[in-house]
Amino acid sequence: MRRYHGTAMASLILHGDLAKNEPSLTRALKIVPILAAPQGLHGECTPPDKLPIAMVYRAVLALVTGWKGASPKGEHVVIFNHSVCDQQGAFARRPSAWAKLLDYLSHEYRLLFVVSAGNILDPFRIDTYKNCDDFACADEIERQIVLLRCLEQAKGTRQLLNPAEAVNALTVGAMHFDGEPEIPDGHVNPFANIGVTNLCSAVGLGVNRAIKPDLIEAGGRQLAASELVDSVVSVWGTDLGLVGQLSATADPFGGDTTKLGYSTGTSNAAALVTRSAIRIADTVEALFSDNEQNWLNEPTRAVVLKVLLAHGCAWGQTGALLDQTYPPIERKCWQRRREAISRFIGYGRADIHRIITADGSRITLLADDVIAHNDRHEYSIPIPRAMINNKEVRRVIMTLAWSSPIDPSSMRYRGFSLELVDESGKRKFWSGVKPVLQPSPDAGRRGTLQHIILEDKKLIASTDTGNFVVNVQARAALATFDKQKVPYALAITVEMAQSVRSDLFADVEARVRKKVAERVRERPRSKVRVG
Template sequence: MPHDPEKPLLRLNEPSGAGRRRSPAGGSRARAFDRGAQERAHGPLFRRLHTILDRADAALELRADASSLAPERLLVFEVTGSIQNFVNAISRIPGLEFAGEEELAPDEFDKNPEFYLLVPQLDALRQIVSLWEGWQRAGTVPRNYGPWAQLFAQLRMIRPWGPADRVSEQNREYFRHAIDGAADDELLRIEIELVFRASGDTAQAAEAAIANQITHSGGAIIDRSRHPEFGYHAILADVPAAEIRRLAELDPGSLAGADPVAAIVPQSVGTPIEAEDQTPVDQARPHPPVEDPIAAVFDGVPVQAHPLLAGRLAIDDPTNLEARAVGQRLHGTAMASIALHGDLNDPPTPISRRVYFRPVMYAPAIGDELFDGDRLVVDVIVEAVIRMRANGGGNVIIVNVSLGDITKPFTGKISTWARALDYLAFRYGILFLVSAGNVNAGISMRDFANAAEFEAARSADRSRGALRGVDAAKADRRLLAPADSLNSLTIGAWHRDSSSEVFGGVTPFVPYDGEEMPNLSSRLGPGLRRSTKPEALFAGGRQRGRLDPVAAPPILLSHPNPSRFWGLKVAAPPGNGGMGLHYTMGTSAATALATHSAHRIFDALERAYPALIAQMPLAERAALLKALLVHAASWRGSDKFIRSVIDPDAEMHHEHWRREVCRHLGYGFVDPEDAIACASDRATMWATGSIGPEGSIVFDVPIPAVFGNSSSPREVRATLAWFAPTRPGHLAYRAVKLRVPSLHTDDLETAGISTTTGQPTNTQSESGTIVHRRWRNARIGTAAGGGTIPVQVQREIDQGARIDEGVPFGLAVTVEMPGAIQVYDQILPSIRVRPRPQVRA
């Protein structure tokens, strides 16, 4: 049933303490080698190192050879699998600094290989050699150094971090293209990420060495930044084309061979949006009555004077990007419009407060909107959040980031921008809503010989062919930074909008006719360590497709131009003599719609529970909105369509095919109306709190009596969200994990429900900072007069050092039986803290 504003969300009763449930078992044991095999493989390297270390000028000799293991050089220890407590063992060697660990692609021998990154001083190198020699002689190492014996047994390779590590093949190609035909002294602006060193003095010396190398090559330093809170140290520099050519060719004498450098990447470039089909302003919307904002938008400079934006934005522009925004202010104007009003095709859904707006891009006279080219974008965002908290945004709990860096698609390692958002989310209690990014590259449909064959095919075959093409290209359609952020919600674009105009043409056409799916251009997951990304899909316009007219096999292209027939209606910059409206689509628009929806949820909660919300900590407010935004998500049956393409013979393990569905759908499609209030046949309950180390609490969720006297279909779903502190550089990057243990068999019987495969697997759901569980069935429950089932929230043993600080969480639980109008009324008497009575407007 549609939501009923007179049936607000219900607050769960206070939890009680609960015994801890056993956590799932870990993975399989990693492969190990005997000492003889390791001596043959690595003995020559260690013997040569021993010989050189005995010399008086050992450090100079080792550093002179770019291929050697040398002091103050980042070293790679590649192993067959994770080594327990190895980081603690590293700390026992004076002068040995841990710099990170990363996953490697699995192969036929090892399922979970990885590597450790260490920076040794000279004496630390000597001690590593000594440990190796002791292990070779007796198979043992001194007490408290046990993990080193395991490392030696699992060691696949040891080598220095080299030019190919610092400049990826993708970035080498980018640089070659960027300087093609350029004179040697022509400058290209790039970002140089340095190996993060804990010591400020060591970091400063490394930065100075790289700065000297850049200026010596004829370049210049433009900006620099260091943030120990999330392990970031970088330089923005102009570098001559001659040097760019050298580093693109992996010349060890170039910046690509410099020991302090971790990575060399292109300067961050924002993602543009398309907006078309301008119409006059044909409507007025109410002004928010409250000035104090709870939502913010970080985006391009908007048209502040637009009649739908004027007086509704709290603009904070400390760097005066307004003066540089002389072109078409498309992006920021559209995002501000959606955050304030939603899709203007819809009836008004006003929000209660102004929106804080921080310009971080501007529209030049010609071309797409740009970040400030003289700043590192990560630093801009960090500075913007800190300033916001002290300058008019002290109560902001939602920040819209409909931005992405087209030069930094996700490759398995978390981006620096994502690390920044993760730190800021936990430190300041902010829910960042981040767009997944759009990709417009064509899709080859090899099911068809040519365009004519595609056009003659049945609609269902065309849809399957389109999805097969997307699936074949999935590696090239990954998320854009910072959408890989673990604490943020990443939003994809649902092929949906509220336009009522009917398009009568044949092309462009609907790519997935009759199926609920993301837009063709919406980028795909998963996220870090196979976590669920994007978590949710919001309406992003009914983007259509078109064919390359000459390609064979046919190439399917995302139709880039929104219109009144497909797109979200938004405020437009001046055109044809006055302010107007036009249409946009994509993940940026979908993310802004999620921000508008989160604000509406907050407003509904504040109306129903003014005293509770007023005293609730900001981080708990943000975590609750995070849970409620995802709580309404579902696959809507689209998993069946996707599985029919990726697993037509139903041979995949359920973990595998559900992981592939999740790549496209995340937790699913969100209709915001389902998240704002309850209905007669649906009761959504919520709770917030903070849970300490190894804490475990249980909420008793009331079950309506109708569950015990009807066999109608019913569902119970639970969504848990939190903000985790992080461990930059570690594979166990998320320092705190919460989970919702499975319901016991007796509890399933009480409600007449069972587990379902129509959702991501527990393993994947528990890899991020959102756990979303659902149980369904159509059988009579055992609690004929009602009852309760326990939903437990448990904090697992912290990764790394114990964190004494409590972690803020939000929990949402829904009990639903479609068509059973007594559900809400049967649950309400069990609720101790009642919502304020709602008056229909």
């Protein structure tokens, strides 16, 4: 019994990092093993006599439609954890057959695949230290900066592993973080708790330079090992089972069902994002039920989860650190530098608590619909009165997610492009806020996820209309799809500093409810929810 990987993933999804003592999930988890441990091999791999993508295809269809005449075993399953990558297949410009399969299944059956970015175990060169002792004994802050810079220089050899480039999937990188505080003596901890990825986490971009990974999540701390080859120090990340995320593990002798162990990697990070998706699904089901709708029957069910998972992301202090570390350093080259940052951390780490917990200082509005080529859906959100005539920090967060059909033989590949624009078709939404340090909006147009954070604290005496207007604009990238409609979800959070929280939620909610009631009488094309 060497099913270490699947056991750890199931444990992390249901119970989280056991060192953090989080509540367990109550939903059932269906596990379809596609890894085995053949005799003579130390690790686990897909069976040598089976095609991995065929195993995934059969497993998904058996759940959602039934296989070979059998009844579906998970008809209402929406979330698929895909913590498996092709260790021998790095993404190189064109999507792999495996990624194409996930994109097709995702769009056809309204599914959300949470995919691990992959772990790159190869060493990378360090250009600062003469030998391994100098590296191990270096100042921690200096060594941290050197590692970040050298990892960026080596990005061309540390690409995503197939099928992490899938455009409809949510791809997850691994952050250097876990619930265990101590690093054993004699080992090098490469990073402090600064929110960067661990040493083995694969880096993007994706198809046609789309932002990948989409986000990052805790993937355990990997220790730094080093060696001197041809007078050059090379470093790689190691998983020694001494630190990392604590989870159930298989007993090779089959007798102990309480055995625990530590592990690290992007698989762990994807498992924790899957766990977050399940928690969000509980909230979403209740939200739709309040509107007398069954979320599982909606064409937008998968993109609703995707948009909410990404909605709590931000670069924060991690982005500020990398913006000072990564090239090019010239101010005018800010777009290239932000692209370099997004290769590693995507849109940042998701803060699920902002999504599933209420706070009077913010209100989140969720809209979902289907949209056709050349259509534009308009959303008008009341600007809270508390945002006017003061210099308190105000923030607007907008996240758009959609599912696109694909043309596997076209270089464009992605069949539909959506974008967030203002009333003039541009991105000047409101003078009361401005963009923060984050991926360029142009980069966000290349995938199926767009995430924009706007904030400011300058004095705004009044507004022209009293509303914040956002448009979802659609365009078929390929003529093949110009008669189709695609599902999308839009989340918008309006937020203020804690000191003015008293009437924000009630103010916006009352004005939105009134607008929704008026639109219902007009038979609207869009549904708006307040949460």
